[in-house]
Amino acid sequence: MSSTARVGIIGSGAAGLITAHVLIQDGFKSVEILTRDNAPGGVWAAQRVYPGLTINNVHGEFRFSALPMPLPANANVTGGRLSGEDMRAYMESFADRFLKDRIKYDTEALNICRRNGGGWVVTAKGLNSGTMFELEYDKIVLCTGGCNEPRVPNDLSAEVAKEAGFRGPVIHSSQFASRILSILNAVDPSEGAVIVVGGGKSAQDAASFLAREGRRVRMVFEAADPVVAAPVPLPAFIRKSRFLALISPHVELKTRLERFLHTTWLGSKIVKAIWAFLSWSSFFSLNIPSNSPLRRTHSLFYGVRTNDEGVGRPDGFHALVNQGKIELVAPVRVKGYAPSSGSEGKTVKVVLNDGRELTANAVILATGFMSSWSKIFDDATAEELGLKTYPVKSDAFADEWNYTTLDSSVLTNHERGVARAANIYRGIVPAKNITQRDFAINGAIFTTNNGYAFEVIAHWISSYFLKDPFLHLPLTPQAAIQEAERNNAWLGKRYPNMLNEINESYSSDLAFWSWPQVVSTLLEDMSLPSWRSGGNWFTWPFKPIDLEEIACLKQERDQKRVECMQKN
Incomplete structure (x- = not known):
């Protein structure tokens, strides 16, 4: 056709x-x-x-x-x-x-x-x-x-920073790849600092890269993204199967297992225990201290922003935080900018809603996206x-x-x-x-x-x-x-x-x-x-879902078209 x-x-x-x-x-x-x-x-x-x-x-x-x-x-x-x-x-x-x-x-x-x-x-x-x-x-x-x-709050735009006398880079995280050199050049490894605004994946990626490049990094956020991690790579029967889907309620519960898990007292206890364990084990695997701001997250169960860390890397975000190479300033919100006297436009003061001011040579706004x-x-x-x-x-x-x-x-x-x-x-x-x-x-x-x-x-x-x-x-x-x-x-x-x-x-x-x-x-x-x-009645929740299952969708649809023509 x-x-x-x-x-x-x-x-x-x-x-x-x-x-x-x-x-x-x-x-x-x-x-x-x-x-x-x-x-x-x-x-x-x-x-x-x-x-x-x-x-x-x-x-x-x-x-x-x-x-x-x-x-x-x-x-x-x-x-x-x-x-x-x-x-x-x-x-x-x-x-x-x-x-x-x-x-x-x-x-x-x-x-x-x-x-x-x-x-x-x-x-x-x-x-x-x-x-x-x-x-x-x-x-x-x-x-x-x-x-x-990119979503850039009005009070944090590059234009507002310029009005405060700042001549250094103020960029959205979407520009990070194209502006890496300007950020590195603006921040002296011995005394400069970069402020990353936001607690999500793009903020963490940018902060990690700059920390690995020897720059002082401060990450300012109100809440971080939840995370999924494990001490060893998760097996396919968990990561690539229907297991995580089945313990997440859907608009239609089409199987008896789903109905048991999400409409009975015992099922709900099992589901909530699994999600609680996933959250706890992820924090544990990444060695996130109990008092860390990184535990102030959206719900792993009720949210849709979850970072997949897999097996934590020695130079990954959470390891760099634990090593003191990324400073977390949280939970606070950035209100705007104030001039830094005598800096000749090389630094700006980032004003927080608790009254503190942080000095920066570059600002990265990981503040999300608009429609x-x-x-x-x-x-x-x-x-x-x-x-x-x-x-x-x-x-x-x-x-x-x-x-x-x-x-x-x-x-x-x-x-x-x-x-x-x-x-x-x-x-x-x-x-x-x-x-x-x-x-x-x-x-x-x-x-x-x-x-x-x-x-x-x-x-x-x-x-x-x-x-x-x-x-x-x-x-x-x-x-x-x-x-x-x-x-x-x-x-x-x-x-x-x-x-x-x-x-x-x-x-x-x-x-x-x-x-x-x-x-x-x-x-x-x-x-x-x-x-x-x-899979059978017992194994189907754990069978990995593979793209080969849909490799012949065109042929299947072609056959359906033929069948419809023959019926008519």
């Missing part, structure tokens, strides 16, 4: 690359990727990768079924932990092999709007030439993720398409999900405010637009196995565009909206406050631990077998 529809894919990260590959394999003749980068890979593009960067992926694997990935260096020691360089090389290899001449580099999509008569118009800018132009597509796949637009969608859709298009956020209708589904593993005290006492979310069906299609079949999203579902999830989503999108009769969809936008609202209500209960903390372009669905359940639902939507890892 083939299609002459022109498909524009916005973003050349992992989601964009695998979506383009699947669409091309499915017969779409005109598929084009737009990216403002000069190399493929998104967050793993060459300009963003720096020494010491490691993948933050509990599953431990990030590739696609069409291309094997070489084992990383020292795999037997690290448990196969991938580096940023491993990811860069893989993404470039995938693009070179399957997507030659399909990617328009250095091209920034500035605006996307619906074309009169159908289809889409993308207003773009050539970053090398500075010229503006328009591109027309019949269908759009949005693959920008949530890591494109990558808001800049490319005007209000009218966002409203018409269905990308606007709305208050989550939790009251409408108050009687659902009375799971014993969800602690009511956490849910009622948490200062959540009003959670907001966009109504994205399956995390893929704006529910309001579902009957149009001309717009989809990949890369916005938060999971711990992106390669597997993005590939299945790409096949779902292709069937959606091709109007495959075997793809189960709501018949009306109203039905799709109702299903999306129900899922958002679930997310508000499962992950209190997360919908307010993670921008919508990176949280169309939160399937951090429960990604196997989400992927199984998408396979069932396509009338394909799910739960593919096999």
Whole structure:
């Protein structure tokens, strides 16, 4: 089956690359990727990768079924932990092999709007030439993720620091790879200091690199990310199986084991004990003292920001903290800057909310990211398409999900405010637009196995565009909206406050631990077998999930198409 529809894919990260590959394999003749980068890979593009960067992926694997990935260096020691360089090389290899001449580099999509008569118009800018132009597509796949637009608090911007007389570097963590030399040059190893604002993975990576380079580093944060670590590499039957997914409640409990674990008193005791042990053993494995600010974390169970440390490294973040090479200033918040007298602009005072002032020669703001969608859709298009956020209708589904593993005290006492979310069906299609079949999203579902999830989503999108009769969809936008609202209500209960903390372009669905359940639902939507890892009644929770399970999805979908034609 083939299609002459022109498909524009916005973003050349992992989601964009695998979506383009699947669409091309499915017969779409005109598929084009737009990216403002000069190399493929998104967050793993060459300009963003720096020494010491490691993948933050509990599953431990990030590739696609069409291309094997070489084992990383020292795999037997690290448990196969991938580096940023491993990811860069893989993404470039995938693009070179399957997507030659399909990617328009250095091209920034500035605006996307619906074309009169159908289809889409993308207003773009050539970053090398500075010229503006328009591109027309019949269908759009949005693959920008949530890591494109840096969030910089107004009081901490480089402009505000400059007003305080500071002439040194103030950068967002997304610029770290391109600004490493300027930071190293600004900080004297004998007397200078770098302040890293934030407690997440990017803050820890930047602080670790600078500490290894002999710079004095202070990391300022209110709360750190939780962490998963072990004294030895976790075996595949834990890391790559359904085990972690099964001890995480999902919107649908489809097996007797899940129902036992999350709806009975004994099951909840088992689940809570396992999560408590995972948290304790991770702190223990990394030798994190009981009074360390690094124990002030978001919940491992209720959050979606978890760092995978694997086996702690001698020069890793936690080891460097224990060695006194990274100073932790926490729990505090940075308020702004004050001038440093007589410094000739080489230092600035970073003002904390407890009244203290810290002197810095460079500041790195690991303060997160804003929505990558808001800049490319005007209000009218966002409203018409269905990308606007709305208050989550939790009251409408108050009687659902009375799971014993969800602690009511956490849910009622948490200062959540009003959670907001966009109504994205399956995390893929704006529910309001579902009957149009001309717009989809990949890369916005938060999971711990992106390669597997993005590939299945790409096949779902292709069937959606091709109007495959075997793809189960709501018949009306109203039905799709109702299903999306129900899922958002679930997310508000499962992950209190997360919908307010993670921008919508990176949280169309939160399937951090429960990604196997989400992927199984998408396979069932396509009338394909799910739960593919096999095993008997006792072993199936521990069977490793492997990409080879989905290597033949195209052929399976082709066969379904033939069967539907024969029936008609």
